[in-house]
Amino acid sequence: MRVIAAVTYRENREEGEIQLTKKGISGIPVFQLSRYIAEDLRLRPAFVTIDFLPNYEEEALIGYLTELKGTKRAEQDGYEVLTGWLPKKLAEAFSRQDSTFLRKKTGDYSEADAGKLVGMVKDFRLRITGTDDLRAAQTITGGADTTEFSAQLESxxxxxxxxxxxxxxxxxRCGGYNLHFAFATGYIAGMNAAG
Ligand SMILES: Cc1cc2nc3c(=O)[nH]c(=O)nc-3n(C[C@H](O)[C@H](O)[C@H](O)COP(=O)(O)OP(=O)(O)OC[C@H]3O[C@@H](n4cnc5c(N)ncnc54)[C@H](O)[C@@H]3O)c2cc1C
Incomplete structure (x- = not known):
């Protein structure tokens, strides 16, 4: 499933299309963060938070939910609200996590309930247990120490x-920088090796 979301790891926040798969999360925002996570995972567990509604402020969503009281829509439960905010499959996944809470009518929500529903979708915490196989990588960290090379790229x-x-x-980062670096260094090294 593909969704627009913001993924945060420590001080790094990346927004864009993410893929939610059986194995885990992927997509460009995840690629951008994976280099930090992969390094940290060697030493400590890593957690990311996912904001599935990055274009909406938490306060605005809580305000929306509290204002439902006394309206026709107060009959809606949390799950129905989520199906309006998110792809149905994702709302279903949240429902599997906490079906009792999501069956509660929004008209009966306290402010804490509204905060809880919004927190579920805007501050979803996920433990990262590992990165994908090397063969799935587009670019990898590590390599020859750059201090051991001249500006002409000679060892x-x-x-x-x-x-x-x-x-x-x-x-x-993603965005053509790696290809650019490969072409530029290839040109510099080639010109100097041949010269
Ligand atoms: C699926 C995918 C998508 C990507 N998308 C982007 C993108 O959108 N933007 C971006 O900037 N970067 C992207 N990248 C990363 C980018 O392609 C690489 O950073 C870049 O190609 C690295 O260039 P390179 O010359 O160092 O290595 P490579 O391009 O890997 O070239 C190494 C070459 O050496 C050859 N080789 C290996 N061993 C030997 C040997 N023993 N003898 C002779 N030849 C050998 C290989 O066959 C290969 O042709 C992507 C990578 C992948 C895999």
Whole structure:
């Protein structure tokens, strides 16, 4: 399932289309964060928070829910509200998590209930247990230490050896930076190796 969401890991927040799969979460926002998470996972557990309604402020949604009281829509339960806010499959997944709460009529909501429903979709905490296989990576961290190369990309330790692209310990965000780096370093190394 694909949804627009914001994923936050520590101080990094990435927004865009994410994919929710049987194995876990994916998509460009997840790629952007995975380099930090993969490093941290070696030392400690990692948690991300997902905001499934990044274009709506928490206060506005809580306000909307509290204003339902006394209206026709107060008959709606939390699950019905979620089906209006989110793709049905995702609302169903939330319902499986806490069906008792989601069956409560919004007309009976306290402010804490409204905050709870909004928190479910705007502050969804997910434990990351690992990153996908290396073969699924678009770019990987690590590589030859850049301090061991000249500006012409020649090894300072092995004269005549030129190293480019992902073989160097350089990785960029999604957006063409990695291809650009591969082309640029390929050009520099090639010109200097041939010259
Ligand atoms: C699915 C996917 C999507 C991507 N999308 C983007 C994107 O949108 N934007 C972006 O900036 N980056 C993207 N990337 C990353 C980008 O493609 C890489 O960062 C870039 O290609 C790295 O260039 P490179 O020259 O270092 O290595 P590579 O492009 O991997 O080139 C290495 C070459 O060496 C060859 N080789 C390996 N071993 C040997 C050997 N022993 N002898 C001879 N040849 C060998 C390989 O066959 C390969 O042709 C994507 C990567 C993937 C996998």
């Amino acid at each position: 300072l330790l092995v004269p005549g050896l030129y190293v480019t692209g992902e073989l160097l310990d350089v990785d960029g």
